[in-house]
Amino acid sequence: MELLYGSTRGGETGVTASQAVLKGLANDGGLYVPERIPTLDVTMDELAGMTYQETAYAVMKQFLTDYTEEELKYCISHAYDEKFDTEEIAPLAKADGMYFLELFHGKTIAFKDMALSILPYLMTTAAKKNHAKNEIVILTATSGDTGKAAMAGFADVPGTRIIVFYPKNGVSRVQELQMLTQKGANTSVVGIEGNFDDAQTGVKKIFGDKEFAKELDAMGFQLSSANSINIGRLVPQVVYYVYAYAKLLANGEIEKDEKVNVVVPTGNFGNILAAYFAKQMGVPFGKLICASNDNKVLYDFFRTGTYDKNREFILTTSPSMDILVSSNLERLLYLSCGRDAAKTKAMMEQLSTNGKYEITADMKEFMKDFCAGYADMEENAKEIRKVFDDTGYLIDTHTGVAAAVYEQYKAKTGDTTKTVIASTASPYKFSRSVMEAVLGKKEDADEFALIDEMERISGVKIPQAIEEIRDAKILHNRQCKPEEMEETVKQTFSK
Numbered sequence: 001m002e003l004l005y006g007s008t009r010g011g012e013t014g015v016t017a018s019q020a021v022l023k024g025l026a027n028d029g030g031l032y033v034p035e036r037i038p039t040l041d042v043t044m045d046e047l048a049g050m051t052y053q054e055t056a057y058a059v060m061k062q063f064l065t066d067y068t069e070e071e072l073k074y075c076i077s078h079a080y081d082e083k084f085d086t087e088e089i090a091p092l093a094k095a096d097g098m099y100f101l102e103l104f105h106g107k108t109i110a111f112k113d114m115a116l117s118i119l120p121y122l123m124t125t126a127a128k129k130n131h132a133k134n135e136i137v138i139l140t141a142t143s144g145d146t147g148k149a150a151m152a153g154f155a156d157v158p159g160t161r162i163i164v165f166y167p168k169n170g171v172s173r174v175q176e177l178q179m180l181t182q183k184g185a186n187t188s189v190v191g192i193e194g195n196f197d198d199a200q201t202g203v204k205k206i207f208g209d210k211e212f213a214k215e216l217d218a219m220g221f222q223l224s225s226a227n228s229i230n231i232g233r234l235v236p237q238v239v240y241y242v243y244a245y246a247k248l249l250a251n252g253e254i255e256k257d258e259k260v261n262v263v264v265p266t267g268n269f270g271n272i273l274a275a276y277f278a279k280q281m282g283v284p285f286g287k288l289i290c291a292s293n294d295n296k297v298l299y300d301f302f303r304t305g306t307y308d309k310n311r312e313f314i315l316t317t318s319p320s321m322d323i324l325v326s327s328n329l330e331r332l333l334y335l336s337c338g339r340d341a342a343k344t345k346a347m348m349e350q351l352s353t354n355g356k357y358e359i360t361a362d363m364k365e366f367m368k369d370f371c372a373g374y375a376d377m378e379e380n381a382k383e384i385r386k387v388f389d390d391t392g393y394l395i396d397t398h399t400g401v402a403a404a405v406y407e408q409y410k411a412k413t414g415d416t417t418k419t420v421i422a423s424t425a426s427p428y429k430f431s432r433s434v435m436e437a438v439l440g441k442k443e444d445a446d447e448f449a450l451i452d453e454m455e456r457i458s459g460v461k462i463p464q465a466i467e468e469i470r471d472a473k474i475l476h477n478r479q480c481k482p483e484e485m486e487e488t489v490k491q492t493f494s495k
């Protein structure tokens with residue numbers, strides 16, 4: 001059955017999956033949402049016997065109905081191959097009473113690889129299907145991980161170019177080096193003098209500028225997005241939640257139909273929304289626990305029903321979650337008010353003018369599968385150290401937030417349901433903060449000395465992604481102010 005997409009703000013309906021992937025963001029500034037959330041048409045027993053690639057096909061074909069079987073299988077087999085350092089693609093590790101779903105075995109050692117290794121294939125296939133005449137310019141804001149993963153995916157892909165904006169002082173050293181050493185003639189990286197919200201707001205503004213779109217069109221370009229506002233990011237993220245549950249069943253860790261809770265370290269609300277979609281598809285998940293760092297706007301939202309971004313932006317040790325405007329929440333809002341686009345649009349307008357909005361009691365009730373917690377930097381460090389001391393298993397600072405929130409949740413509710421923690425990055429990507437957490441003190445040593453020390457204490461081999469940046473040449477050095485982003489894009493593509 002064909003599944004079509006519409007904008008959360010009502011301006012577009014009847015959009016095919018491939019058109020939605022190609023455009024990224026709807027013309028009215030809204031996000032594409034499928035007209036219904038499809039259910040799985042295979043049983044959990046069947047899924048239990050499937051590889052990651054087979055699971056990906058079973059899930060994605062339900063959402064991307066205008067891609068042919070051949071097209072989808074081509075995209076999947078080229079994305080989930082030896083770029084990943086394990087055949088399982090997303091293995092589960094059991095430690096300290098939790099199941100860590102390791103989403104960092106791709107090229108850039110963060111969970112963004114799970115979707116961004118397939119997005120370029122989905123997008124170039126979509127461009128062909130829709131006879132796009134222009135070259136596609138991927139315009140991306142990053143809190144540190146999306147930028148590198150998107151560039152790694154799109155580097156030297158014919159018919160595409162990519163430009164990434166990141167907060168100059170808001171990423172880890174490894175994240176920055178990974179981006180600044182990116183090869184590929186079609187890649188550009190620009191540091192902005194601002195935070196992630198400035199970068200994301202700037203990108204959305206450029207998407208909304210019709211005049212600019214015309215200018216680009218005249219130069220032979222059209223914009224698209226690699227951020228989780230693109231449905232082509234969200235759909236591949238649903239896969240690993242289905243896969244994780246099926247593997248727990250296959251490994252005899254759970255009984256058939258047993259409920260499993262999920263904890264997701266959250267920033268832009270894309271990863272946890274994928275878990276929600278998996279649940280709607282029929283996976284027996286219980287609570288979806290949204291874990292925030294010191295920027296706890298989502299924790300406050302789920303507690304009070306008011307979203308209020310008017311607060312200090314805090315730079316933390318989990319920089320990929322340093323976000324005050326969570327874009328994907330718009331999709332949940334839309335679903336929670338009975339797909340009322342006018343209402344969703346009004347809330348988004350309030351957010352942009354007053355920096356806040358409130359939801360109704362009915363909407364809050366609709367969101368009862370979700371609960372939320374937060375862990376500050378100290379609690380996060382303590383949890384990383386505790387898991388390491390107890391088990392020798394080393395987690396990164398984002399996963400640390402999730403694990404700490406899970407411990408709080410367990411203590412508060414007494415809920416003993418088995419729980420999957422979305423483990424979103426390799427500890428090597430945040431080596432300084434992780435080593436400081438484990439050692440319990442500030443570290444002055446050089447980044448790579450800390451990385452070598454991490455290998456010694458954890459026994460986990462230094463990933464290829466880290467070896468690559470050790471001696472790599474810096475290839476990008478551009479910076480701009482948030483208000484200069486549009487001009488910067490223009491300069492990049494007018495040459």
Ligand SMILES: *Cc1c(COP(=O)(O)O)cnc(C)c1O
Pocket residue numbers: 110111112145146228265266267268269270271272320321398424425
């Ligand atoms: C992007 C990211 C997150 C946040 O994911 P969202 O989908 O934005 O909520 C968490 N951890 C890491 C390591 C990330 O890169």
